Amino acid sequence: MKQIYLDHAATSPMHPEAAKVFAEALSVHYGNPSSIHQTGRSARRVLDGARHLLASSIGAQDPEIIFTSGGTEADNLAIFGTANAKEGRHIITSQAEHHAVLHACEELEKAGYEVTYLPVDEFGRVNPQDVIQALRDDTILVTIMLANNEIGSIQPIAEIGELLKGTGVSFHTDAVQAYGLLPIDVDALNVDLLSVSAHKVNGPKGIGFLYQRKNTALKPLMFGGEQERKRRAGTENVPAIQSFATAVQIAQETMDEKRQSFMEYKEIFRTVFSENAIDFKENGSEQLPHIFNISIPGIDIESFLVNLDLSGVSASSGSACTAGSIDPSHVLVAMYGQDAPELRNSIRFSFGIGLTAEEITQAAEKTVQITKRLAQK
């Protein structure tokens, strides 16, 4: 039996069209874009075309895109790259960021930087006024995600960006989960740096980019060749980049359609739960359409997920990095506190391409059965 995959926020399957482009490029566009012969020049053309499409997807200029090995590297480049380029030793972030941001900030603390971890409300949202109040003379960077990967809550990035205008503080946002599902425009958001990753939008793993607004201070983390305008050395992964661009193009064309389907999927869950008198609460608000994070009183998440997996449904307790370990989600801790029951009974279903309403109904019914079975124990 085919597993019903409801963990698209952890990683997503490649779109068949993107996979086809990837496979073809591996044997056709294998040239090194820095080579001056025809093979190299043809790879360069592919790279330039993909860069243009990806830059346009967020309202950026082509030279503002720095290809990286994914979202983690883009976040690290934004944080360490800013720290190394600017005077000042203070950074502002939130308690609900992805570990690629949080652990990078913790590493800077070890090197003598001071980091303010802003609290979030019970919906996982940062208050823009808190950002402004935390600003100091030596603040160099504010890094707050566009939307949360565990609960899907969208942060008031445009508002924070507007408040930071003219302060000289660089503003970074991790847009990995939002990309391809929300329209993104770097000028409307007022951000200087923005991270995305291909494998969350049905592209290949191991590729992403950091948007760097023109004239924003940034030091490279990789040294070597002169690729990416000396901002990220290493031969470009042309097949992955081309396939990434294909995936993004499709994601943009199908954004509305996907939003509709995913909203419908959430509604199916709600209906099946209420028909079966399942008590549940949705975590987060003003969410990305593909994330449905719920808390079911009385269940234990670990046995729940094992049972769900055995019944043919792949879901998660939140971030893939904390699944498999018993650490409670830092996002839920930030929202509800250290002792909240939600830390033990929250589950994340996340939607993506290739699903049907029928499969969602089956998954919801299985969730009901397991909830009832576990509650009897």
Ligand SMILES: *Cc1c(COP(=O)(O)O)cnc(C)c1O
């Ligand atoms: C997945 C994810 C990342 C990490 O991206 P990789 O490409 O897997 O390194 C960073 N931030 C968020 C919000 C994510 O969901």
